[in-house]
Amino acid sequence: MARLEYSKVVLEHFKNPRNVGEMDDADGVGTVGNPVCGDMMELSIKVADNKIEDIKFRTFGCASAIATTSMLTEIVKGMSLEDAENVKWADVVKGLESLPPVKVHCSLLAVDALKAALYEFYKSKGIEREDLKPKEEEEDDHHGDSEKACGPLV
Numbered sequence: 001m002a003r004l005e006y007s008k009v010v011l012e013h014f015k016n017p018r019n020v021g022e023m024d025d026a027d028g029v030g031t032v033g034n035p036v037c038g039d040m041m042e043l044s045i046k047v048a049d050n051k052i053e054d055i056k057f058r059t060f061g062c063a064s065a066i067a068t069t070s071m072l073t074e075i076v077k078g079m080s081l082e083d084a085e086n087v088k089w090a091d092v093v094k095g096l097e098s099l100p101p102v103k104v105h106c107s108l109l110a111v112d113a114l115k116a117a118l119y120e121f122y123k124s125k126g127i128e129r130e131d132l133k134p135k136e137e138e139e140d141d142h143h144g145d146s147e148k149a150c151g152p153l154v
């Protein structure tokens with residue numbers, strides 16, 4: 001079985017993930033995941049002055065899910081809501097320098113969790129943002145076949 005090569009930044013974020021935890025007074029909490037590979041992500045945001053003032057995450061996920069979400073939280077903390085909703089998985093991967101292709105879907109999970117948190121925030125304000133609404137699990141094709149999507153164990 002091939003061993004995946006991770007960048008130093010990925011390994012550093014995996015070993016020392018930023019912004020891990022729960023948030024008692026969150027303005028939006030997004031929970032996404034896929035029962036096929038078992039990875040789950042919960043991401044909470046605190047909003048002030050139309051910006052992400054604070055952000056926390058918890059995950060039952062792989063090393064890449066932890067590292068990509070840690071990097072995502074660093075990228076969007078302090079960012080306007082408009083800019084945050086436009087952050088792409090490629091921005092996260094760029095921040096990490098690289099990610100094995102078979103693990104790119106882990107960065108999608110992080111971005112989806114952020115969008116879900118933003119969706120819940122807007123919903124609490126009476127604004128229905130269909131474009132941020134989490135997909136139903138059966139429509140979620142991030143993982144597909146778990147063995148193919150998750151790749152070799154690390």
Ligand code: FES
Pocket residue numbers: 037039061062063064065105106109143149150
């Ligand atoms: S999110 Fe990393 S293996 Fe599915």
